[in-house]
Amino acid sequence: MLMTRQPYARQFYPGDCKAQIEHFLKDYAVPEEPAKAVGGIVPHAGWVFSGAVAAKVFKCLSVKAVPDTFILLGAVHTWKPRGNSIYSRGSWTTPLGDVKVDEDAAEKLLDALAGDVIEDPDAHEGEHSLEVQLPFIKYLCPDAKIVPIAIPPDEITHITGKKIGEAASQMGKKIVVVGTTDLTHYGDAYGFAPFGYGSNAKKQMEESDARIIKLALMMRSGDIRKEAQKSHNACGSGALAATVAAAKAMGAEKGYLLQYTTSHDVMPEGEFEMAVGYAGILF
Numbered sequence: 062m063l064m065t066r067q068p069y070a071r072q073f074y075p076g077d078c079k080a081q082i083e084h085f086l087k088d089y090a091v092p093e094e095p096a097k098a099v100g101g102i103v104p105h106a107g108w109v110f111s112g113a114v115a116a117k118v119f120k121c122l123s124v125k126a127v128p129d130t131f132i133l134l135g136a137v138h139t140w141k142p143r144g145n146s147i148y149s150r151g152s153w154t155t156p157l158g159d160v161k162v163d164e165d166a167a168e169k170l171l172d173a174l175a176g177d178v179i180e181d182p183d184a185h186e187g188e189h190s191l192e193v194q195l196p197f198i199k200y201l202c203p204d205a206k207i208v209p210i211a212i213p214p215d216e217i218t219h220i221t222g223k224k225i226g227e228a229a230s231q232m233g234k235k236i237v238v239v240g241t242t243d244l245t246h247y248g249d250a251y252g253f254a255p256f257g258y259g260s261n262a263k264k265q266m267e268e269s270d271a272r273i274i275k276l277a278l279m280m281r282s283g284d285i286r287k288e289a290q291k292s293h294n295a296c297g298s299g300a301l302a303a304t305v306a307a308a309k310a311m312g313a314e315k316g317y318l319l320q321y322t323t324s325h326d327v328m329p330e331g332e333f334e335m336a337v338g339y340a341g342i343l344f
Contacts, residue, residue, distance in 0.1 A: 258333060
């Protein structure tokens with residue numbers, strides 16, 4: 062039976078997706094560097110906050126890589142994944158049409174990473190981090206396929222990512238690896254406000270985000286999870302570390318920060334008390 066994953070988190074990207082993407086990318090010029098791209102990092106908050114950041118990454122990949130397949134490495138916000146979990150068959154429904162799973166690539170990844178990943182579509186139920194990316198892919202790369210993988214943050218995610226990159230490089234098709242994480246979740250609502258409030262607190266939050274961004278740009282995948290554990294500055298540290306390692310295995314030498322912002326920058330409300338950080342990175 063053909064599996065078709067239905068949208069779960071439409072509240073994260075309500076309304077006309079096509080019009081919103083066009084708005085996000087209005088007047089956006091794709092940068093010259095890097096000349097080619099093998100992957101990226103995108104946020105996964107509500108589009109009103111982070112959609113413009115994600116759109117820039119996908120636009121650059123559509124131009125610089127023209128992918129056949131996106132290997133998507135997702136942050137995990139639910140209890141369901143029993144490990145690194147591939148959704149290996151069928152398709153995912155988006156408001157712009159279905160996106161097919163690259164079943165051949167998924168099978169090859171399951172073979173190449175036997176013991177490191179499992180086939181478990183149920184792990185993707187109730188999870189929004191990859192779902193919110195799919196309209197960008199469908200709009201910018203309408204014929205591209207996907208391999209969604211949930212990546213919980215464990216101590217060997219960078220090793221798993223390296224294996225994913227090595228396997229992708231051997232598949233004989235144009236593949237990119239895109240991982241998703243948001244950065245610091247700051248404020249009483251998140252139970253994390255070590256710097257207090259006001260402009261100085263915002264500055265310290267941004268400095269904390271800058272540390273983990275720097276690790277990604279320097280391709281230091283093995284240090285990302287520890288930094289996230291210490292500083293609480295990434296909710297998808299597993300996906301971030303794995304993507305950095307995969308991109309390095311696919312030939313990337315460094316990352317390029319396309320944009321950094323926070324929810325407070327996008328929608329400021331009085332004195333700084335809470336925010337979430339977002340980064341768009343290209344490899």
